[in-house]
Amino acid sequence: MPIEFKLRTHSNDEALVKARRTHIVHCCTRVFAKKGYSHSSMRELAKACEMSIGNLYHYFGSKDQILYSIINDATLRQVEYVEHFAEETSRLDPNSGLRELIRKFFEWHDSNQNVTLFIYQETRALPQKAQKQIFESENRIHAIFETAIKRGVASGDFRVSEPGLIANNIMVIGHAWALRRWSLQKGWTFESFAAGEIEAIMGTLCIQGGNLPAK
Amino acid sequence: MPIEFKLRTHSNDEALVKARRTHIVHCCTRVFAKKGYSHSSMRELAKACEMSIGNLYHYFGSKDQILYSIINDATLRQVEYVEHFAEETSRLDPNSGLRELIRKFFEWHDSNQNVTLFIYQETRALPQKAQKQIFESENRIHAIFETAIKRGVASGDFRVSEPGLIANNIMVIGHAWALRRWSLQKGWTFESFAAGEIEAIMGTLCIQGGNLPAK
Amino acid sequence: MPIEFKLRTHSNDEALVKARRTHIVHCCTRVFAKKGYSHSSMRELAKACEMSIGNLYHYFGSKDQILYSIINDATLRQVEYVEHFAEETSRLDPNSGLRELIRKFFEWHDSNQNVTLFIYQETRALPQKAQKQIFESENRIHAIFETAIKRGVASGDFRVSEPGLIANNIMVIGHAWALRRWSLQKGWTFESFAAGEIEAIMGTLCIQGGNLPAK
Amino acid sequence: MPIEFKLRTHSNDEALVKARRTHIVHCCTRVFAKKGYSHSSMRELAKACEMSIGNLYHYFGSKDQILYSIINDATLRQVEYVEHFAEETSRLDPNSGLRELIRKFFEWHDSNQNVTLFIYQETRALPQKAQKQIFESENRIHAIFETAIKRGVASGDFRVSEPGLIANNIMVIGHAWALRRWSLQKGWTFESFAAGEIEAIMGTLCIQGGNLPAK
DNA sequence: CATGAATGAGGTTTCATTCAT
DNA sequence: TATGAATGAAACCTCATTCAT
Numbered sequence: 001m002p003i004e005f006k007l008r009t010h011s012n013d014e015a016l017v018k019a020r021r022t023h024i025v026h027c028c029t030r031v032f033a034k035k036g037y038s039h040s041s042m043r044e045l046a047k048a049c050e051m052s053i054g055n056l057y058h059y060f061g062s063k064d065q066i067l068y069s070i071i072n073d074a075t076l077r078q079v080e081y082v083e084h085f086a087e088e089t090s091r092l093d094p095n096s097g098l099r100e101l102i103r104k105f106f107e108w109h110d111s112n113q114n115v116t117l118f119i120y121q122e123t124r125a126l127p128q129k130a131q132k133q134i135f136e137s138e139n140r141i142h143a144i145f146e147t148a149i150k151r152g153v154a155s156g157d158f159r160v161s162e163p164g165l166i167a168n169n170i171m172v173i174g175h176a177w178a179l180r181r182w183s184l185q186k187g188w189t190f191e192s193f194a195a196g197e198i199e200a201i202m203g204t205l206c207i208q209g210g211n212l213p214a215k
Numbered sequence: 216m217p218i219e220f221k222l223r224t225h226s227n228d229e230a231l232v233k234a235r236r237t238h239i240v241h242c243c244t245r246v247f248a249k250k251g252y253s254h255s256s257m258r259e260l261a262k263a264c265e266m267s268i269g270n271l272y273h274y275f276g277s278k279d280q281i282l283y284s285i286i287n288d289a290t291l292r293q294v295e296y297v298e299h300f301a302e303e304t305s306r307l308d309p310n311s312g313l314r315e316l317i318r319k320f321f322e323w324h325d326s327n328q329n330v331t332l333f334i335y336q337e338t339r340a341l342p343q344k345a346q347k348q349i350f351e352s353e354n355r356i357h358a359i360f361e362t363a364i365k366r367g368v369a370s371g372d373f374r375v376s377e378p379g380l381i382a383n384n385i386m387v388i389g390h391a392w393a394l395r396r397w398s399l400q401k402g403w404t405f406e407s408f409a410a411g412e413i414e415a416i417m418g419t420l421c422i423q424g425g426n427l428p429a430k
Numbered sequence: 431m432p433i434e435f436k437l438r439t440h441s442n443d444e445a446l447v448k449a450r451r452t453h454i455v456h457c458c459t460r461v462f463a464k465k466g467y468s469h470s471s472m473r474e475l476a477k478a479c480e481m482s483i484g485n486l487y488h489y490f491g492s493k494d495q496i497l498y499s500i501i502n503d504a505t506l507r508q509v510e511y512v513e514h515f516a517e518e519t520s521r522l523d524p525n526s527g528l529r530e531l532i533r534k535f536f537e538w539h540d541s542n543q544n545v546t547l548f549i550y551q552e553t554r555a556l557p558q559k560a561q562k563q564i565f566e567s568e569n570r571i572h573a574i575f576e577t578a579i580k581r582g583v584a585s586g587d588f589r590v591s592e593p594g595l596i597a598n599n600i601m602v603i604g605h606a607w608a609l610r611r612w613s614l615q616k617g618w619t620f621e622s623f624a625a626g627e628i629e630a631i632m633g634t635l636c637i638q639g640g641n642l643p644a645k
Numbered sequence: 646m647p648i649e650f651k652l653r654t655h656s657n658d659e660a661l662v663k664a665r666r667t668h669i670v671h672c673c674t675r676v677f678a679k680k681g682y683s684h685s686s687m688r689e690l691a692k693a694c695e696m697s698i699g700n701l702y703h704y705f706g707s708k709d710q711i712l713y714s715i716i717n718d719a720t721l722r723q724v725e726y727v728e729h730f731a732e733e734t735s736r737l738d739p740n741s742g743l744r745e746l747i748r749k750f751f752e753w754h755d756s757n758q759n760v761t762l763f764i765y766q767e768t769r770a771l772p773q774k775a776q777k778q779i780f781e782s783e784n785r786i787h788a789i790f791e792t793a794i795k796r797g798v799a800s801g802d803f804r805v806s807e808p809g810l811i812a813n814n815i816m817v818i819g820h821a822w823a824l825r826r827w828s829l830q831k832g833w834t835f836e837s838f839a840a841g842e843i844e845a846i847m848g849t850l851c852i853q854g855g856n857l858p859a860k
Numbered sequence: 861c862a863t864g865a866a867t868g869a870g871g872t873t874t875c876a877t878t879c880a881t
Numbered sequence: 882t883a884t885g886a887a888t889g890a891a892a893c894c895t896c897a898t899t900c901a902t
Contacts, residue, residue, distance in 0.1 A: 013864085481863095485862050698888085
């Protein structure tokens with residue numbers, strides 16, 4: 001269960017608060033992504049949100065809370081997203097199911113490159129308690145991939161000694177598309193990257209050769 | 216070419232300057248690793264170096280230059296290190312050579328976890344020009360792995376359609392040992408991690424099953 | 431003459447306005463007494479009054495005006511109160527009359543400890559003109575005590591060279607019950623304090639005694 | 646024993662720190678006395694100290710600490726002063742001794758009117774712990790007066806049922822010279838005030854004169 | 861009459877950098 | 882060479898007040 005960090009606010013209207021917070025998180029993510037957390041001043045953030053500084057503080061008690069919300073919201077969305085597709089792909093055979101799940105995971109990180117980058121760079125700035133929460137979410141995603149791999153092992157489709165490491169690899173490869181975009185996005189489109197990496201990962205898992213799509 | 220930054224004093228004793236700089240880089244890395252770049256003040260850094268603030272400024276013109284030196288020094292050392300073992304392992308057969316090279320690469324990141332973490336988190340804070348330089352070094356390492364893979368392909372030892380992606384994977388997996396240590400270092404020792412990942416990577420490359428060293 | 435401050439809305443219902451103002455003064459006094467004037471925000475005050483901030487501003491044009499009203503209302507009530515009992519006790523003999531008057535004065539400050547404290551601490555924050563007004567009220571009370579003492583001197587009941595100083599002492603002793611309650615209210619109940627102090631004061635005044643240094 | 650509040654400082658040179666702190670306390674007392682604590686900005690304080698704002702923060706970690714130092718230093722000086730004269734006057738007969746002690750006490754408050762005013766107005770702004778310390782000092786002074794009175798009672802010079810209340814009165818009368826100067830200093834010089842009040846107080850204490858309720 | 865979201869000036873505080881010693 | 886006191890710009894944040902609803 002995510003620890004609820006009390007986001008202090010001076011406002012009462014819940015719907016408004018939610019809408020404004022979403023707006024702020026959205027706008028600030030862009031600023032942070034461009035300039036980094038500590039080089040973005042509240043003045044810039046307020047301007048990016050088209051709000052006064054004071055009003056920003058009606059919805060977030062501090063700059064740190066904005067940071068926290070960006071990271072936490074994104075992490076929770078990611079978990080939800082991955083859980084959704086884990087459910088969906090669990091109806092397919094283990095091989096196709098995992099391929100599809102990995103692809104969906106990659107797609108998330110393609111669509112949320114700024115956030116992925118951001119999480120790697122700024123999570124440390126959060127208080128311990130908040131970091132724990134982020135790590136917890138990461139662990140849940142890791143567990144999903146591990147489970148999907150183990151299903152294939154159980155069915156005889158995969159052969160792998162360390163499912164936990166492969167699950168980890170899937171994740172960092174997905175992250176890499178964002179983190180190392182300065183390199184990867186020069187040589188690959190998202191499509192070619194995703195296809196190539198999925199083959200590479202499945203190659204590790206599958207017993208022999210036939211890990212390529214049917215000829 | 217490394218960006219040259221100017222000394223603030225005209226030292227006659229080049230050796231002293233070099234020693235002091237190394238000392239500073241060493242001590243500041245620890246502080247930065249613990250508290251993050253922007254939460255470390257020059258006062259703290261000076262204290263960690265057992266120097267006065269003023270003296271720090273004799274050896275580095277600004278806080279940014281220390282950051283730059285840490286990242287750049289480490290990156291150059293890494294390139295040198297990897298190039299050294301690339302040379303060394305090029306005498307082995309492609310399979311064993313690559314295994315050994317990966318292991319050495321992983322070992323470097325095991326020994327330099329703080330720096331690896333640091334590079335991911337703070338490179339963005341550097342000026343464009345410095346970032347380019349770091350990326351350049353990363354590219355050189357990437358090229359080394361790609362070359363080593365291609366050698367195996369040419370010799371018929373490996374079968375792989377996208378050597379560039381595999382080279383990328385090797386790197387991010389090595390980095391992950393540091394970046395995701397809060398997760399990985401709970402379930403694996405360095406030894407078990409390295410062995411497991413090398414098998415996984417080689418499994419992707421090798422034609423069939425025999426991803427174990429030839430008997 | 432009390433300074434007149436303007437309402438911000440044209441209310442038709444004078445009674446409502448008066449009631450609301452009384453309510454606000456009452457509630458804000460409690461908040462100010464607990465947290466001090468400048469550490470109490472309008473938000474807190476509004477909450478304490480169970481009103482919106484906006485509505486508060488219908489009844490008081492500014493935070494300063496609330497402060498002023500608290501102090502001024504209390505001061506005027508005090509003057510009225512003391513004048514009432516001065517009238518009442520003037521029918522008794524000077525000795526009993528003064529005793530009774532002092533007791534009533536003490537009782538007022540016992541019942542209005544927060545206000546007494548408040549007046550000492552925050553009067554300075556008021557504009558000069560308002561301060562003058564408060565001082566004026568204090569002077570009226572002082573004059574009442576001085577008159578009561580002089581009546582006793584005239585009648586031969588009291589012997590005192592500086593009635594003004596004694597009047598001053600009566601006042602500050604009454605205030606002290608509130609101002610120094612952290613000390614006095616540990617060692618004395620209000621009853622024991624009042625009785626003891628009245629004896630002490632009357633001891634200064636009364637005849638036999640050569641309360642002058644022996645010649 | 647006074648609790649030592651750690652005055653955070655960035656400075657090492659103890660003598661300099663002491664000198665600067667004394668200077669700051671001196672200058673800021675004047676500003677605070679004129680404008681009140683919360684209406685004095687750090688900018689004004691720095692200007693009054695003829696220092697930069699940043700440098701002020703080398704010697705005091707916060708505005709609150711300056712406030713605390715002013716009040717605490719003054720209080721400690723006062724205790725020391727009173728203790729000194731208590732010692733001195735204990736060699737005289739009880740009557741002359743107490744007279745002299747009261748006069749010295751009054752003199753201190755005449756010379757430190759701003760501080761006296763200040764303590765009454767701003768002590769509440771201090772953290773609980775600091776307030777306790779101030780109250781503790783006040784208690785020590787109170788005890789000194791109480792002791793001096795009891796000495797006179799023991800010797801038969803004074804007759805008084807509540808020495809604690811008289812001690813309290815002495816103190817608040819001394820404070821009143823500062824707190825109510827807008828009134829008192831119009832009608833009395835310090836000399837006439839001190840002489841008059843000492844007579845009044847001694848009148849309460851001295852034997853003949855039935856300062857007990859009429860038989 | 862009542863509300864409370866919005867404003868933005870101005871508060872306290874931090875900290876990279878300089879320079880006299 | 883080495884020191885650290887001094888600087889002041891700029892950061893984060895608060896809050897009295899306004900005004901559209």
